[in-house]
Amino acid sequence: MHPDPRKATPVTHVLDDLDARGLIAHSTDRDALRAEMSAGPITYYVGFDPTAPSLHIGNLLQILTARRLQLAGHRPLLLVGGSTGLIGDPKEAGERIMNTKETVADWVARIASQVSRFVDLDGPNGATLVNNLDWTEGLSTIDFLRDIGKHFPVNRMLARDVVSSRLESGISYTEFSYVLLQSLDYLELHRRHGCVLQTGGSDQWGNITAGVELVRRSDGHKVHALATPLITKADGTKFGKTESGTVWLDADLMSxxxxxxxxxxxxxxxxxxxxxxxxxxxxxxxxxxxxxxxxxxxxxxxxxxxxxxxxxxxxxxxxxxxxxxxxxxxxGRGELTDLPEATLAAALREAGAADLTAADRPTIVDALVASGLTDSKSAARRAVADGGAYVNNLRVSDPDQVLEGDLLLYNTWAVIRKGKRSVSGVRVS
RNA sequence: GGCAGGUUGCCCGAGUGGCCAAAGGGAUCUGACUGUAAAUCAGACGGCUCAGCCUACGCAGGUUCGAACCCUGCACCUGCCA
The missing domain is CATH 1.10.240.10 (Tyrosyl-Transfer RNA Synthetase)
Structure with a gap:
């Protein structure tokens, strides 16, 4: 699971490695950060809010970036947002739906275990998992407003892009306040663990720098921030969150x-x-x-x-x-009929295979629906009509085509394909 | 609290009584070309027991032979005024 440190340890400064990999979109005083990192191991943090039962590849980039810094000898704090997850980071699309406390707590646990698999938890610079619920749960509203709120000029908060974009469509006080909580995290981690660097995606830049600012105002200390770029596709849209949905890390959500x-x-x-x-x-x-x-x-x-x-x-x-x-x-280029049954069965189990009953005389349309390649029978019929439905790599043009006889490999299996890249299997018995 | 405007399919957005499952665009899917790439061109794009039927235009009710379009109430949003 863990990459070979010998392969990963850059001979150059880790900041230069990150830069060369195209992982630095924004940063605070880079020279100062470099000097601190060269002087000895620093403690840094990256946070994940529990907005789903699993992290996705956007988060993975953050975990891997944290791992790179750890491999360079620095000490990671992995924060799971038990409290920030209850509030919700404002996003342009609009107000988030609030999840119950039980749900968020469940997701916190899942994400904590997920995230810890990618870093070393032991050793001199072993990672520490932290949960911001620990320092917000007992925090009184009055103390929060006096100690934290006082450092946030509302005019500056309103000027932030996410917020200003929401002023027309509306934004709740809850989401508006989010940045205070994330900033508080940085302050707490700085005080408790000597954390001097926060990393994250460029979409978090505003929240991250707000934390830098809070630490400066509260404690007079200069701490740092580093943001990775948004990973996009060639057309500029977000990578890993498209047509078929999110690319999840959890095997139960995505095989x-x-x-x-x-x-x-x-x-x-x-x-x-x-x-x-x-x-x-x-x-x-x-x-x-x-x-x-x-x-x-x-x-x-x-x-x-x-x-x-x-x-x-x-x-x-x-x-x-x-x-x-x-x-x-x-x-592959080869004929499916040339595959040994064990290979075929294994491949279809990987791709996902639906069970159908021969006595029901399942059609290609049934198979497309059962395999999940199409959402409805209408869509399946459309696929057949479009010439985009294949059984064992042969186009099927009759929606009533029954899967039987020669269409079944080893009298059991059929490889169902919709279009060029979507393949699934059915087992008829 | 008052006044004005708004709520349409995955998203944006047209539609103000029948020709509306609803223009147009985006997204998505498929075909051709290919390399499980991109670009381009073409088609599709609510569901079903599919030449028909059902469900849908914020929610509930009403007018009408017929309503996304008219009326009433409710909810939410935006702007202006208090």
Whole structure:
């Protein structure tokens, strides 16, 4: 699970490594930070709010960045937002729906265990998990307003982009206050653990610098901030949160196979960037991959490597290998009929296979729905009408086509495909 | 509290009594071309027992042969005034 430290330890300063990987979008006084880091291990933190039962690859970038800093000898504090998760960070789309305290507490536990898998918890610079509920639960409103609120000029708060964009559509006092809580986190971690750096996504920059400011005003100390860029696709839209939904890290929410697929479909124009930002391959190794990729993009070597690295990192080597084998079987050049039954069955189990009953005489439309490739029978019929439905890589044009006889491999299996990249299986028995 | 405007399908947005499952755009899906890439072009895009039926235009009720469109009440949002 943990990348080999020898491979990952940069020979250069870790800040230069992050920079070269395209992981620094914004930073406070870089030279001062560099000097502090060179003088000895520093303590830094990154926070995750429990807005779902699992983290996604946007959060993963933050975890991996924290891991890079840890590998360089610094000490991470991983904060899970037990209290901030109850409030909700304002986002442009509009007011968040509030989750119950029980739900948030459950998500906190899940996310804490998820996040701790990516860092070392032991050793001289072992990571510490913290929960901001610890210092907000007993905090009185009066103390909060006097000690924290006093440092926040409302005119400056109103000027922040997220807030000003919400002034028209409306924003609750609850969300408006969020930045005070995150800032308080930084102050608390600075006081309790000597934390002098907060990292996060560039969308958090406003919240992060507000914390820097609070520490300066309250304690007179200069602390730092570093933000990673928003990871985008070639068209500028957010990577990893699109058509089929969010790319989750939890295997129950997204199978390792699906996770692998989401990476292998990376765009040519972006795949090398992703390799730099997400993997622990050295920049030299990535240069080599990039050269091959530029030479023969059709081989999709960069995408394969990216998918393998990421699936290994998140789900482990065994799952990664299984996902790779499944992809090779289902997307390979070879005939599906040439696959041994065990290979075929394994591949379909990875991709996901639905059970159908032969006596029901299931049709292609039934199979598309049962496998989850389409949301409804209407959509399935449409797919067939569009010429986008395949059984064992052969186009099916009749929506009433029953899956039986020659359409079943080993008298049992059928590989159902919708379009080019969506494959699933059915087992008819 | 008063006045004005608004609430339409995944999102934006047109529609003010029948020709509306609802223009247009975006997103998404599929096809062609390909390399599980991009770009381009084309088609699709509420559901179902699919030449028909059902559900839908904030919620509830009403007028009408017929309502997303008219009326009443309610909820929420925005602006102006107190």
């Amino acid at each position: 390792p196979y699906a996770f692998y697929q989401s990476w292998i479909q990376a765009e040519d124009a972006k795949v090398v960037e992703y390799l730099r930002q997400f993997t622990f391959l050295t920049l030299d190794e990535i240069s080599t991959i990039e050269a091959e990729h530029t030479e023969k993009p059709g081989l999709r070597g960069a995408q394969r490597r990216l998918a393998a690295e990421m699936t290994t990192l998140v789900h482990g080597a065994d799952e990664a290998a299984a996902a790779e084998l499944a992809a090779a079987a289902l997307f």
